[in-house]
Amino acid sequence: xxxxxxxxxxxxxxxxxxxxxxxxxxxxxxxxxxxxxxxxxxxxxxxxxxxxxxxxxxxxxxxxxxxxxxxxxxxxxxxxxxxxxxxxxxxxxxxxxxxxxxxxxxxxxxxxxxxxxxxxxxxxxxxxxxxxxxxxxxxxxxxxxxxxxxxxxxxxxxxxxxxxxxxxxxxxxxxxxxxxxxxxxxxxxxxxxxxxxxxxxxxxxxxxxxxxxxxxxxxxxxxxxxxxxxxxxxxxxxxxxxxxxxxxxxxxxxxxxxxxxxxxxxxxxxxxxxxxxxxxxxxxxxxxxxxxxxxxxxxxxxxxxxxxxxxxxxxxxxxxxxxxxxxxxxxxxxxxxxxxxxxxxxxxxxxxxxxxxxxxx
Amino acid sequence: xxxxxxxxxxxxxxxxxxxxxxxxxxxxxxxxxxxxxxxxxxxxxxxxxxxxxxxxxxxxxxxxxxxxxxxxxxxxxxxxxxxxxxxxxxxxxxxxxxxxxxxxxxxxxxxxxxxxxxxxxxxxxxxxxxxxxxxxxxxxxxxxxxxxxxxxxxxxxxxxxxxxxxxxxxxxxxxxxxxxxxxxxxxxxxxxxxxxxxxxxxxxxxxxxxxxxxxxxxxxxxxxxxxxxxxxxxxxxxxxxxxxxxxxxxxxxxxxxxxxxxxxxxxxxxxxxxxxxxxxxxxxxxxxxxxxxxxxxxxxxxxxxxxxxxxxxxxxxxxxxxxxxxxxxxxxxxxxxxxxxxxxxxxxxxxxxxxxxxxxxxxxxxxxxxxxxxxxxxxxxxxxxxxxxxxxxxxxxxxxxxxxxxxxxxxxxxxxxxxxxxxxxxxxxxxxxxxxxxxxxxxxxxxxxxxxxxxxxxxxxxxxxxxxxxxxxxxxxxxxxxxxxxxxxxxxxxxxxxxxxxxxxxxxxxxxx
Numbered sequence: 001x002x003x004x005x006x007x008x009x010x011x012x013x014x015x016x017x018x019x020x021x022x023x024x025x026x027x028x029x030x031x032x033x034x035x036x037x038x039x040x041x042x043x044x045x046x047x048x049x050x051x052x053x054x055x056x057x058x059x060x061x062x063x064x065x066x067x068x069x070x071x072x073x074x075x076x077x078x079x080x081x082x083x084x085x086x087x088x089x090x091x092x093x094x095x096x097x098x099x100x101x102x103x104x105x106x107x108x109x110x111x112x113x114x115x116x117x118x119x120x121x122x123x124x125x126x127x128x129x130x131x132x133x134x135x136x137x138x139x140x141x142x143x144x145x146x147x148x149x150x151x152x153x154x155x156x157x158x159x160x161x162x163x164x165x166x167x168x169x170x171x172x173x174x175x176x177x178x179x180x181x182x183x184x185x186x187x188x189x190x191x192x193x194x195x196x197x198x199x200x201x202x203x204x205x206x207x208x209x210x211x212x213x214x215x216x217x218x219x220x221x222x223x224x225x226x227x228x229x230x231x232x233x234x235x236x237x238x239x240x241x242x243x244x245x246x247x248x249x250x251x252x253x254x255x256x257x258x259x260x261x262x263x264x265x266x267x268x269x270x271x272x273x274x275x276x277x278x279x280x281x282x283x284x285x286x287x288x289x290x291x292x293x294x295x296x297x298x299x300x301x302x303x304x305x306x307x308x309x310x311x312x313x314x315x316x317x318x319x320x321x322x323x324x325x326x327x328x329x330x331x332x333x334x335x336x337x338x339x340x341x342x343x344x345x346x347x348x349x350x351x352x353x354x355x356x357x358x359x360x361x
Numbered sequence: 362x363x364x365x366x367x368x369x370x371x372x373x374x375x376x377x378x379x380x381x382x383x384x385x386x387x388x389x390x391x392x393x394x395x396x397x398x399x400x401x402x403x404x405x406x407x408x409x410x411x412x413x414x415x416x417x418x419x420x421x422x423x424x425x426x427x428x429x430x431x432x433x434x435x436x437x438x439x440x441x442x443x444x445x446x447x448x449x450x451x452x453x454x455x456x457x458x459x460x461x462x463x464x465x466x467x468x469x470x471x472x473x474x475x476x477x478x479x480x481x482x483x484x485x486x487x488x489x490x491x492x493x494x495x496x497x498x499x500x501x502x503x504x505x506x507x508x509x510x511x512x513x514x515x516x517x518x519x520x521x522x523x524x525x526x527x528x529x530x531x532x533x534x535x536x537x538x539x540x541x542x543x544x545x546x547x548x549x550x551x552x553x554x555x556x557x558x559x560x561x562x563x564x565x566x567x568x569x570x571x572x573x574x575x576x577x578x579x580x581x582x583x584x585x586x587x588x589x590x591x592x593x594x595x596x597x598x599x600x601x602x603x604x605x606x607x608x609x610x611x612x613x614x615x616x617x618x619x620x621x622x623x624x625x626x627x628x629x630x631x632x633x634x635x636x637x638x639x640x641x642x643x644x645x646x647x648x649x650x651x652x653x654x655x656x657x658x659x660x661x662x663x664x665x666x667x668x669x670x671x672x673x674x675x676x677x678x679x680x681x682x683x684x685x686x687x688x689x690x691x692x693x694x695x696x697x698x699x700x701x702x703x704x705x706x707x708x709x710x711x712x713x714x715x716x717x718x719x720x721x722x723x724x725x726x727x728x729x730x731x732x733x734x735x736x737x738x739x740x741x742x743x744x745x746x747x748x749x750x751x752x753x754x755x756x757x758x759x760x761x762x763x764x765x766x767x768x769x770x771x772x773x774x775x776x777x778x779x780x781x782x783x784x785x786x787x788x789x790x791x792x793x794x795x796x797x798x799x800x801x802x803x804x805x806x807x808x809x810x811x812x813x814x815x816x817x818x819x820x821x822x823x824x825x826x827x828x829x830x831x832x833x834x835x836x837x838x839x840x841x842x843x844x845x846x847x848x849x850x851x852x853x854x855x856x857x858x859x860x861x862x863x864x865x866x867x868x869x870x871x872x873x874x
Contacts, residue, residue: 219723219732225712226720232706235667236698237720238688 048310060195065305068259072283075255079248088149090280091156096257099126104186127257200262374423401573446519456499560589613643648830697782750775767798
């Protein structure tokens with residue numbers, strides 16, 4: 001018989017092993033699912049997880065998709081460590097994209113080396129502004145940031161919809177709800193010829209490095225960790241909870257806004273009705289899969305990006321529904337949460353020692 | 362019947378955890394009606410043994426006989442059915458529930474039904490453990506929480522009552538009253554396994570004592586024939602050095618001053634502070650006695666800056682009015698604090714010792730460079746604390762929750778004291794700390810005062826207060842009695858003040874009656 005036994009203390013190694021278990025279990029469950037769908041499971045897995053990486057182009061594409069996921073996830077990790085639950089990164093991404101894209105449209109056909117940095121800064125500020133609403137409501141009225149940030153996502157999407165159906169619609173766009181195509185100075189530079197890999201990936205890698213330093217070496221990260229682990233100890237040390245709420249929401253909102261601007265000025269090149277295939281939500285899974293650690297988020301972001309590519313590939317090659325992507329992402333989170341049991345418990349085989357005929361509990 | 366059958370007999374109990382043998386071949390007998398003390402420092406294996414008796418933990422080997430019959434107690438439910446009641450040192454209470462609800466879930470359904478509320482009131486009255494069944498646990502102090510556990514046990518008419526440090530929250534009079542109850546229970550044939558660090562109590566109360574050290578039974582004795590000191594030495598296996606007051610020095614100018622401080626509690630059932638004034642002079646220790654839940658927590662929060670007051674001059678250090686300033690500014694002004702809860706308040710349980718050293722020492726020890734943590738400096742600082750305050754730990758990379766209570770408390774004290782504070786405020790400095798560490802901590806408080814710091818100790822432990830204090834004051838329902846030199850007080854007098862029955866108050870109450 002299999003049973004769980006409480007560990008004396010949390011297992012440090014299991015914290016890092018658990019994501020690997022989750023990936024393996026997802027593979028197994030995925031193969032079962034493909035079998036039930038009447039598809040050769042091995043072929044499906046290869047189509048899903050291996051084929052997309054067969055070419056340089058595929059690998060470049062992986063980095064392109066991972067860029068927003070990694071950026072948003074490291075931002076969210078700051079908040080999650082401090083128990084600030086920003087669920088609205090998708091909305092902050094949208095508003096950030098509008099702010100950054102708005103700068104591009106405002107200075108349409110202006111060729112200046114300052115335009116790109118200006119757009120990125122505007123993107124960060126846009127995301128921050130959107131995250132400031134839950135921050136204000138939480139610090140002022142004690143509202144739950146999970147609800148406010150989530151609901152604001154839908155408001156953000158409506159703002160996007162309004163702008164591209166109205167004031168920002170491309171005058172030469174045959175009435176499609178899209179903005180003008182950005183001019184060259186507003187397009188983020190490509191860093192690998194003949195692929196779509198752009199400078200945003202470098203920004204994401206910088207983000208990982210900065211986040212890692214801030215989290216482990218800087219007072220800001222220290223305060224965030226203390227407040228997340230022991231709020232009373234934080235107040236003992238004089239760390240102010242409200243400051244941390246603001247700070248973490250600004251970091252995560254800013255990161256999401258930056259990711260949004262990079263999306264519209266990189267792979268997309270204009271503002272369209274669907275800027276992101278749910279990067280803001282998927283990044284929540286990335287953050288947890290990456291154990292709220294910047295380097296972990298980097299790997300988790302790549303894995304999640306692969307599910308997007310694999311889903312596309314499976315759709316094209318094997319005629320599988322696009323929903324497979326969502327299923328895989330969901331399974332990963334599900335199995336991760338399940339595997340996390342092993343952090344606190346260990347699996348033992350066989351019945352418990354010395355069970356007697358005493359009264360049951 | 363030629364020989365009485367022991368109520369409980371343990372033989373050769375052994376329990377090993379990875380890396381430690383918590384109990385090694387432990388044997389003991391508890392007779393019906395016997396009050397049996399279990400003595401030992403923290404980490405001696407008392408808790409493991411008790412958890413085994415109560416069915417929380419299984420032993421690797423050894424036998425347990427209950428009233429002569431060999432058996433295994435698989436879980437606490439079974440223990441309770443046998444008639445074992447237990448008051449744990451660490452409470453298992455749900456903060457979001459009321460006292461009554463907490464008691465109800467800890468006892469059998471039959472017992473929980475009916476007029477539980479009234480029975481709680483009755484029992485708490487009978488044993489001098491005032492408790493309002495309708496209050497929410499999160500509003501209660503440590504002392505009041507412990508009362509819930511005591512009352513919960515007494516409701517179940519146990520045959521063997523296990524009490525882990527039960528008296529730390531009672532006034533001397535209440536301790537006496539509890540002892541009357543315990544003796545009465547013992548005469549009715551209830552056995553009591555009594556775990557305490559207060560050796561005088563054990564001498565007064567217990568019929569027999571088993572002494573444990575490092576997981577083994579090392580000695581036993583009849584407490585009435587021993588002195589507290591001799592028992593302490595048996596338990597430590599070494600000679601006890603009791604704190605010594607350095608030669609009397611003339612205290613200096615008032616350094617920590619609280620003036621006319623009134624504060625309505627933010628909790629519905631919290632205690633309002635009423636017109637509290639106090640002065641701690643340089644070079645003296647002021648002790649504040651009181652039963653838990655009489656405003657100590659609130660006073661501590663106001664002093665530490667975790668709770669701010671509108672009038673900045675209500676709290677001042679030297680000439681600096683800090684009533685409106687947070688903990689950081691107060692630390693910069695030379696204050697150090699030791700809160701009651703070690704884990705989660707004074708230290709972050711899952712963080713390493715060096716990070717915990719950084720927690721309060723970042724500024725005063727210069728451990729921060731443009732916002733970046735000076736890791737080497739922090740590690741050195743932590744190592745320094747560990748060596749100067751005799752903290753037993755394999756290294757400063759280990760987390761705070763891996764330390765025993767006494768060692769962590771020494772670490773926290775060390776961290777605050779090495780920052781050379783002009784003022785140190787400590788709440789319950791040695792609660793649940795082993796005798797050796799407690800003596801060490803008290804000595805370091807005395808030394809700190811001798812070096813010219815103003816020391817304020819808020820405690821429920823009168824022995825401790827008499828050991829360290831130059832002057833004493835008593836807090837009761839948020840009011841502070843005027844401080845007087847410690848040697849002028851008798852224990853009885855303090856007890857009356859703690860119960861809110863000073864002479865004039867008593868007259869008043871009589872007049873109202």
